Amino acid sequence: MRRLLRRGIGFARFFSSHGGEAVLIDGKSVADDIKQVVAKDVALFKELVGRPPGLGVVFVGSRKASEIYVHNKTLACDETGISSSCTKLPEGASEEDVLASIRNYNEDPSVDGILVQLPIPKHLDEDRILSSISLEKDVDGCHPVNIGNLALKGNQPLFVPCTAKACLQLLLAKRVQLSGRYAVVIGCGNIAGLPISLLLQQHNATVTRVHALTKAPEDYTRKADIVISATGSPNLVRGNWLKQEAVVLDVGISHIQDPCSGELHLIGDVCIGEARKVASLISPVPGGVGPVTIAMLLQNTMLAAKLRHGFHQSKPESDAVK
């Protein structure tokens, strides 16, 4: 029994096969562990270099959700001793203004990582903007070259996008085997779903991507050992979309307003009440992938600082995620 308890997935299987509910993954505790390691590295880096690692955030517009995310990212930087600054530009900012803010961070030696908060207003050319981030500072792994290297067999990107890395981290923490297993990723946006699918493929899973135009997505998910949903469509994934004992990561986040109190509630893509009865392991919203995504941003920023100062010799990502 004790041995079963020590093994995440074994533990989940043991109970599910006895009619129990899926185990919920505690993303916050995984994130706290990562942040502790980062904080130690930050302190050492400060001693050696005389300044903390730095993150520069570019935020265009005034979306409420983005404001909260950016605020949470800067708080997490403070927590671990990383210095952060945010360039805020108005909704109507010109492409030249955005490019100039990125150039500023590219040229600033005290900035190791740059993150452009997405989405950006429609009138801006996202590809041109993300391509202008210095590759060695692309801690969100959004630069087309980093994404391309994530897709190419045998290549290693300098940085893996934070949300994809967070999903992998949770799967590894729970000892979920990827090699040879069937994974279905729902939603293929550039920040979440697409990089997740590429990273799972790199780990030798067999991956299917489904999206809004896919006919009968449940035909795919029902066969999947691992289902990862990143759409922002609340309660899209029902219990009957899942195979018994499936592992489910809920990445999508929607903000639902309570009609009585007016309060905003966070809700994921997965109908958790139903899914818990079928799956073996689920990452919930909130408290699942989200907090780990932020921890990964800190980890990538620390990695960028080390790489820029020659403190990190081996291939970056092969170390960072294992």
Ligand SMILES: NC(=O)C1=CN([C@@H]2O[C@H](COP(=O)(O)OP(=O)(O)OC[C@H]3O[C@@H](n4cnc5c(N)ncnc54)[C@H](OP(=O)(O)O)[C@@H]3O)[C@@H](O)[C@H]2O)C=CC1
């Ligand atoms: N927890 C975390 O750390 C993070 C969470 N998120 C959350 O993940 C979600 C996705 O973000 P992002 O990738 O930026 O979003 P995008 O809008 O870029 O992509 C959404 C994807 O979902 C697909 N989709 C939408 N509705 C459905 C549906 N009903 N059935 C199947 N597929 C559907 C779209 O399909 P199509 O391509 O056909 O339009 C698209 O591929 C959001 O809720 C966001 O808040 C994002 C980043 C980090």
Ligand SMILES: Nc1nc(=O)c2c([nH]1)NC[C@@H]1CN(c3ccc(C(=O)N[C@@H](CCC(=O)O)C(=O)O)cc3)C=[N+]21
């Ligand atoms: N370039 C870029 N990179 C991103 O990584 C990126 C982005 N743009 N745009 C927006 C999305 C969204 N995202 C989240 C990160 C953490 C939480 C998070 O911490 N969520 C908490 C709850 C937070 C709350 O209470 O609101 C949780 O799920 O428990 C959520 C969402 C990163 N994104």
Ligand SMILES: [Mg+2]
């Ligand atoms: Mg995501």
